Amino acid sequence: MSEAQADSPALDSLAERINYLFAKVTPEGGERSEYTGQEVIAWLREHGYELSASHLSELRRGIKINPTMRVIDGLARFFAVRVGFLHGDPDAVRDVIAELRLRRALREAQVTDIAARVAGLDPAQRHAVADFITQMVYEQGSGSTGADSSPAGGANA
Template identity: 35%
Template sequence: MDDDVAPGERTARVFRRRLNELFARGRGGRPVTNREAAQWMTERGYSINEAYLSALRGGHRSSPSLRVVEGIAAFFHVSTGSLVDPEEDPDDRLRAALADEGVEQFALRAQGLSPENVRAIIEIVDRVRRLEHLPPVTPPVPDGDRG
């Protein structure tokens, strides 16, 4: 990044870039709209509207409240830090998991499944982890903030 950029501007740029990457990547294997994201967040107590999301994504607004950042993180199932911290790489956890033998093959087979079936498989994997006395996988956001 450019050393002449003010720290607040650097954070705003990181936030905008990562927010747009998340929208492009989507949820459940398909891109999402500002309207879908805003509706999901509003239904869960994160006060945000489609126009404000659009302004954040376009760089017209650059200082969202912590509550808005938490809502966005909850919607995309990422940590708040991955949205704003230039030092945190949001894909580090994924890369580490994919390096584990078999995980990549497992993920490839799950591609294209319905969200309901993916959740069912996650529940099965969680049960197997308990049987093998492995620690639970910690989600990046609290369960109460998930959809």
């Protein structure tokens, strides 16, 4: 297991996974750290999904734990992640965490040419590249050069 995977959050509940997406998938431009519930609901409605503000709030607080497949699909589409992530599929959770870390590293470093090169790799190779880039970004930011360093928590997408 890579250090980035070892440092990944558990995300055992649907509420934790939804809140993780709110925290890690940030609006373009970087003025704000997180989408509002109203922005998510407005987008969902524009795209034919029905979800009320209260229902989204209850999902985020863990009060509602069994939304319809349509709601899960809409949330996955809004945050541009695999539906399996919201279902708690361990492989999908691992993959989405790695992908969101890679998105952040690419955006922060403005190295989208790397993304184009990585796109042709198989999934295992993409995960290895994502872990490597995340580690490199972390080490550069912390001034660390040791192999023991691991990213603290997730990275914003």
